[in-house]
Amino acid sequence: MTTTKASPAPPAAERPGSQLGELHLRGISRAYGAHTALKPLDLTIRGGEFIALLGPSGCGKTTALNCLAGLLPLTAGEIVLDGKRVDTLPPEKRGFGMVFQNYALFPHLTVRANVAFGLKMRGVGKEETRRRVDQVLSLVRLTEHAHKHPGQLSGGQQQRVAIARAIVMEPPLVLMDEPLSNLDAALRLQMRSEIRRIHQEFGLTTLYVTHDQEEALSLADRLVVLHDGTVSQIGTPAELYEHPADPYVAGFMGYRNLLPLEVASADTGGVVAAGRGLTVRGTPVGEQPPRAGQNVIVAIRPEDLRPAEEGEQTVAEAVAEIVEYHGRVLHVEAVTRHGDRLHLKSHRQVHPGDTLPVAVDPERALVFPEADLPDLPDEEATP
Ligand code: ATP
Numbered sequence: 001m002t003t004t005k006a007s008p009a010p011p012a013a014e015r016p017g018s019q020l021g022e023l024h025l026r027g028i029s030r031a032y033g034a035h036t037a038l039k040p041l042d043l044t045i046r047g048g049e050f051i052a053l054l055g056p057s058g059c060g061k062t063t064a065l066n067c068l069a070g071l072l073p074l075t076a077g078e079i080v081l082d083g084k085r086v087d088t089l090p091p092e093k094r095g096f097g098m099v100f101q102n103y104a105l106f107p108h109l110t111v112r113a114n115v116a117f118g119l120k121m122r123g124v125g126k127e128e129t130r131r132r133v134d135q136v137l138s139l140v141r142l143t144e145h146a147h148k149h150p151g152q153l154s155g156g157q158q159q160r161v162a163i164a165r166a167i168v169m170e171p172p173l174v175l176m177d178e179p180l181s182n183l184d185a186a187l188r189l190q191m192r193s194e195i196r197r198i199h200q201e202f203g204l205t206t207l208y209v210t211h212d213q214e215e216a217l218s219l220a221d222r223l224v225v226l227h228d229g230t231v232s233q234i235g236t237p238a239e240l241y242e243h244p245a246d247p248y249v250a251g252f253m254g255y256r257n258l259l260p261l262e263v264a265s266a267d268t269g270g271v272v273a274a275g276r277g278l279t280v281r282g283t284p285v286g287e288q289p290p291r292a293g294q295n296v297i298v299a300i301r302p303e304d305l306r307p308a309e310e311g312e313q314t315v316a317e318a319v320a321e322i323v324e325y326h327g328r329v330l331h332v333e334a335v336t337r338h339g340d341r342l343h344l345k346s347h348r349q350v351h352p353g354d355t356l357p358v359a360v361d362p363e364r365a366l367v368f369p370e371a372d373l374p375d376l377p378d379e380e381a382t383p
Contacts, residue, residue, distance in 0.1 A: 019047075019170065019171075019172045020045070020046075020047040020048075020081070020082070020172040020173055020205040021046075021047050021082045022044055022045070022046055022047065022082060023044070023045040023079070023080070023081050023082075023172070023173060023205070024043075024044050024079070024080040025041055025042060025043045025044075025045075025068070025077070025079055026042060026077050026078050026079070026080065027040040027041070027042060027076060027077035027078070028040065028041050028064070028067055028074050028076070028077035028078070028079060028087070029041065029074065029075050029076045029077055030060075030063050030064075030067050030072060030074060030075050031075045036075075036229055037060045037063040037229050038060040038063045038064050038067065038229045039060075039229045039230045040076065040077060041064060041077070041224075041231055042231075043224060043231075043234065045173070045205060045207065046205075047205050048203060048204075048205055049205055049206075049221050049222065050196070050199050050204075050205075050206045050208065050219060050220050050221045050222075051206065051207050051208065051220060051221070051222050051223070051224060052208045052209075052210055052215075052216035052219060052220035052222075052223045052224070053065070053207060053208065053209045053210070053223075053224050053226060054210055054211070054212075054213060054216040054223050054224065054225050054226065054252065055211065055225060055226035055227060055252075056211050057211060059226040059227055059228060059229065060226050060228075060229040061177075061209040061210075061211070061226060062177060062209065063229075064209075064226070065175050065177055065207065065209050067079075067087075068096065068173075068175060068207065069091055069094070069096055069098055069175055070086075070087075070089060070090055070091035070093075070094050070096075071091060074087050081094075081172060081173075082172075095169065095171055095172065096171050096172065096173045096174070096175055097166030097167055097169055097171035097173070097174040097175065098166060098174075098175050098176075098177075099159075099162050099163055099166050099174065099175070099176040099177070099179045100162070100177050100179065101177060101178045101179055101180075101181045101182050102182065104162065105150040105158060105161055105162060105165070106150075107149065107150050107151060108149070109149070109150075110146065110147055110148060110149055111137070111142060111145055111146050111147070111148055111149075111150070111153070111161050112133055112137070112146040112147065114150070114161055114165055115133050115136060115137060115161065115164045115165050115168050116129050116133050116168075117165065118165065118168065118169050119132060119133070119168060119169070122169075132168050132170075133164075133168060136164045136167055136168045136202075137164060139164070139167075139198060139201060139202060140160040140161075140163055140164045140194070140198060141160070141194075142157065142160055142161065142164065145157060154187075155182060155183050155184075155187060156183055156187045156190065156191050156194075159179055159180070159182075159183065159191060160191075160194065162179070163179075163195070163198060167198070167202055167204060172205065173205050173206070173207060174199075174204050174205070174206045174207070175206075175207050175209075176195075176206060176207070176208045176209065177209045178209055178210055178211070179191075179195070179208075180192065180195075180215065188215075192215060192218060192219060195208075195219065196218075196219055208220065213252045213253065213254070216237075217237040217240075217241065217253075218237075220237065221236065222234060222235060222236055223235065223236075223237060223240055225240065225248075225249050225252060227248050232245060232246055232248050232249050233245040233246070233249045240253055241253050241254075243285075244285075244299070244366070245285075246368055247297040247299055247368045250299040250366060250368070251299070254301055254302075255299035255300060255301050255366070256301065256302050256343040257298075257299065257300040257301070257302065257305060257342055257343055257344075258297055258298075258299050259273075259275075259278060259280070259297065259298045259299075259300070259340065260275070260295065260296075260297055260370070261273035261274055261275040261276075261278060261280065261295075261296055261297075261298050262274060262275050262293065262294070262295055262296070263290045263291060263292050263293060263294045263295075263296055263367075264279070264292065265292055266284070266289055266290055266291060266292060270282060270283055270284070270362050271283070271284050271289070271290055271296070271367045273296050273298050273367055276336070276338035276339075276340060277316055277336055277337050277338045277340075278315055278316045278336065278338075278340060279314075279315060279316070280298050280300075280315050280360065280365050280367075281313065281362040281365070282298050282360075282362055282365030282366060282367040283362060283363050283365065283366060283367060284367045285366050285367060285368050286368065286369055288369070290367060290369065294369070294370070295369075295370040296367050296368060296369060296370055297367075297368045297369075297370060298365055298366070298367050298368075299365070299366045299368060300360050300364060300365050300366075301364070302331065302343040302344055302345050303345045304360050304361065304364035304365070305342060305343070305344035305345070305358055305359075305360050306344055306345060306346060306347075306358065306359060306360070307344070307346050307348060307350070307356045307357065307358060307359070308356075308357040308358060308359035309359070312357075312359045313359065314357040314358060314359050315342075315358050315359060315360055316336045316337075316340075316342070316357075316358060317336070317337070317355055317356065317357050317358070318334035318335055318336045318340075318342050318355070318356055318358055319334055319335055319353065319354070319355050319356075320332050320333075320334045320350050320351065320352050320353065320354045320355075320356055321333050321334060321335050321352060322352065323350050323351060323352055328347065329345050329346065329347055330345065330346045330347075330349075330350055331343070331344075331345055332344050332345065332346055332350050332356070334356055334358070342358060344356075344358055
C-alpha cells in the first residue's frame with residue numbers, strides 16, 4: 001500500500017540530521033571470488049531521501065549496504081559524497097549511521113549511555129552530549145526509559161535505542177539492514193511508522209534494505225529493486241506499482257498471476273496472448289510491441305482477475321480450490337483444466353469446487369516480453 005507520507009520535512013537549516021547534499025554511487029560492484037554478488041550499480045541519493053533497496057534473499061542487498069558502509073571493499077566503481085570520494089575511506093571516516101536487525105546494543109550500559117557512547121568516543125563535551133542525547137531520546141520517545149538497560153526493554157524499544165544511537169551522531173546517511181525483521185507483525189507495523197516519522201522529523205537521509213515489498217512501498221520515496229545483483233528498476237512507489245518494468249518487478253509489486261503464454265495476435269487495440277486453454281487480451285509493456293508467435297509473460301493482479309459477468313469475454317474456466325474470507329472480498333485460488341493456478345478476488349459468493357469463468361479488463365493485464373519468472377512468496381503479497 002502506498003501510504004501518503006506525512007507533512008513535508010522542515011527546511012534543511014532547522015534539521016540537525018540533514019547534512020547530505022548528494023551521494024553518488026557510480027558503477028559500484030562487488031564480487032566474491034568468481035561470483036559477482038553486485039553488478040555495477042548507479043544511483044544518486046539526494047539529501048532527505050528515503051531509499052529502499054528491495055529484493056529477495058541473495059539478491060545482493062546486504063552486499064550493497066556493506067559496500068556503502070565501508071565494511072566491504074568495492075571490486076569496482078566509486079562512491080562520491082558531496083563531491084568527495086569516500087569509498088577509499090574506512091567506515092569510521094565515512095561516518096554513516098548503521099542500524100542492524102539484531103540491535104547490537106551494549107547490554108551493560110543504560111539506554112542513555114548506549115546513545116551517548118559514540119559521542120564520548122568522538123570526544124564531544126559533556127554538556128553538548130547531554131543536549132544531543134536528550135534531543136534524540138525525546139525524538140524516539142524513550143526519555144522515560146533513559147535509565148534502563150536494554151534487557152529491560154521490548155524489542156521495539158531496543159530498536160529505537162539502536163536508531164537513536166545512530167542518529168545522535170548526525171550522520172550524512174543512515175543505513176538500515178532489515179531493522180524490523182526480529183519484531184512481531186504488530187510491532188513491525190508500528191515501528192514502520194516510527195521510522196518514517198523519525199526520518200522526517202530529524203531530516204535524515206536513509207537507505208533501507210528489505211525483502212518486504214509492502215514495507216518498502218510504505219516507507220520509501222524511491223525504491224531500488226535488485227534481482228541477482230542487478231538493478232531491475234528504480235522509481236517511486238507509484239511508478240513501480242503502476243508501471244513495473246519487467247515481470248520480476250511486477251511479481252514483487254503484487255502481480256501474483258504471471259502466465260507464460262504466446263502472442264496469438266497483436267494490433268493497435270492490444271495483444272491477445274493464449275496457451276494451455278487460457279486467452280487474455282492485454283496491454284503490451286516495453287518499446288517493441290510483441291509479434292504473433294512470440295513468447296510473453298502476462299501479469300495480472302489478483303484484485304483484477306474476477307468471476308466473469310454474463311456474456312463477458314473470459315480468460316479461462318477454473319475450479320475454485322481454496323476460498324479465503326477477507327471481509328467484503330473473498331480470495332480465491334482456482335485451477336484451470338491444464339493445471340494453471342489463478343489467484344483472484346471475488347465480491348460474490350464462491351465455494352471450493354465451483355467452476356468459475358474468470359475475466360480481466362485488458363488494461364489490467366500487462367504483457368511483457370518473455371523473461372525469468374520470480375519465485376513469489378506463498379503468502380498473499382498484494383499490498
Ligand atoms: P539476505 O536477504 O538473505 O541477507 P541479500 O540480498 O542481502 O540476502 P547478500 O548477502 O548481499 O544478499 O548476498 C548476495 C550473494 O552473494 C549471495 O549469492 C550470497 O551467497 C553471496 N555472498 C554473500 N556473502 C558472501 C561471501 N562472504 N562469500 C561468498 N559469497 C557471498
